Amino acid sequence: MERGACMMSIRGGRNSMMLVAVALAAALLVAVPGGTAPAPISFGVLAAMTGVHADVGAAILEGARVAQRAINDAGGILGRPMEIHLADTQSDAADAVPAENKLIGANRIVVQIGPTSTELFAVRPIIDNNRVPMIFLGGTTVFDTNTDNWIWRPNPSDSQLSVAMAVYAIKKGFRNAALVFYTDITNETLKAPIVKTFQKLGGKIVADVKLTAGQTSYRSEVERVVSAHPDVIFTQTDPGTAAVMYANFKELNNLAVPMIGTDLTAGSNYIKSVTPAVAHQVLVSLVGSTPPGGAADAFNALYAKVYTHQPLESANYAYDGTLVMALAIQKAGNLDPEKIVQSIPMVTNPPGAVVYNYKDGLAALTAGKKIKLYGASGPLVFDKFHNAYGPFDVVQAGLDGKLVTLMTISADEIQKSAQ
Structure with a gap:
């Protein structure tokens, strides 16, 4: 029996026969030409x-x-x-x-x-x-x-996202990094691969600062970051926390240190919270790539038929x-x-x-x-753990809030850097 079929116990002689007859008739209507439309x-x-x-x-x-x-x-x-x-x-x-x-x-x-x-x-x-x-x-x-x-x-797993973030930082010449993440359990799994890859490629972690979401000020936490003199900040927070954090950075060092964020920092609510102008000035984000080609073309064409905006990250x-x-x-x-x-x-x-x-x-x-x-996100080859791997784009918000791709980091480069 197909999943979702409703099973019921039918009792009671004539009523039972009538119910069965109705059920059979309904099934035939679904199955035969000229009946009702096939069940979705x-x-x-x-x-x-x-x-x-x-x-x-x-x-x-x-x-x-x-x-x-x-x-x-x-x-x-x-x-x-x-x-x-x-x-x-x-x-x-x-x-x-x-x-x-x-x-x-x-x-x-x-x-x-x-x-x-x-x-x-x-x-x-x-x-x-x-x-x-x-x-x-x-x-x-x-x-x-x-x-x-x-x-x-x-x-891709956060382990791949984290590696891509570290690879991009090294490519840009950054060697001293601070970690600024809010206290969410998933963030801990993000940070470890960043640290491992960044250090392996020649970088150094100079500060690891955790933010409790929903506070009205993070001035003391931001002071700890600034005093460590990083040349880049790896970050992930929710939009509300980000708005306060960026305001504190603007007060203390005028947003002098560039930030590399996860895919969540590319969300429209995040960019709106910190403002497109600030995001454009200081932030790039790593997001799953949509490689060019037939699959991406089909995806983009269909998206334009269903929605009036660009595909969401x-x-x-x-x-x-x-x-x-x-x-x-x-x-x-x-x-x-x-x-x-x-x-x-x-x-x-x-x-x-x-x-x-x-x-x-x-x-x-x-x-x-x-x-x-072959998917819009890449090859879609699943391993024995049911995971697939793909490339990442480095994106930056324009002054209008729309994202522009600066660079693509291939799945092969991520895999090699993670080894």
Whole structure:
């Protein structure tokens, strides 16, 4: 039986027979020409629509929506349309649990896109117990050696992001760095690879300062950074903390030290909080790259049809993950969750005919061909831990707040620097 089918105990003679007859008639209407439209296949999106990580959640939802457009324009999955059910985690692990239960219980999802590292470990037992194939869209290094059968990550780990940040700093000639991160558990997994790579490449960490989110002043913490005389600052904070921190830096040293931030510092809310002018003056951010080519062209063209703005940072990963799940279901031939996860590497990893969009992938699978999806975020080759690797762009906000790419650091360079 497909996931999400409603099972019920029917008792009572004639009433029982009537219920069965109605159910059979409904099934026939779905299945035969001239009946109602085929029942949609439900994808869940579990993401932060509110709270401090709402920027990230918006990117996840938009990426999934763009993929939905590609899937349904091409004819759907197994001849059925794809629908999205959204649940808001409110940027909080505790709130993610009832949201997850709603997706599985009320919405009867087949597969899931999201959440991020903030909520993963709270909802993973629910995912495992209900055998829901899931695309995880977070960077936590704990997942680097994942053994969970149901969870797959198309975006690079924080360990790769951290290495890319250190590599860029060395490329720019910086040798004395300060770390300024807020006290979030995921930040600790970011910092260690930065330190290791930066020191390995000849750099020195001169200060490690932690900020408690939500304070009205960080003057004493900023004074510690300035007194250590760094020539660069590695950073990640939430937008509200950043606004106060940057104001304190402006007061004490007029933002004299350049900053290298994670992908979260490229979010529109972050840039708005610190102002585009300040971000342009002092900050660059490392974000997952969308390599040029057929997959990126398809992604950008579809995005322009669905939304009136440029693609949000990291939306390409949710887009790719949604296409991966759709093609895996098509390859599996049904909604058996075990067959779906077994089919994921069959549609992503070589060998196979390379496809750059859902339409071509669907056509090739229908023709009985082995395919290898190349995503908008890169090659999408999953290792034994269900992780994929990709390049990073160094981006900077313009005075209008729009991001401009300054440099791309390849996946190969990141891998070599991490060894």
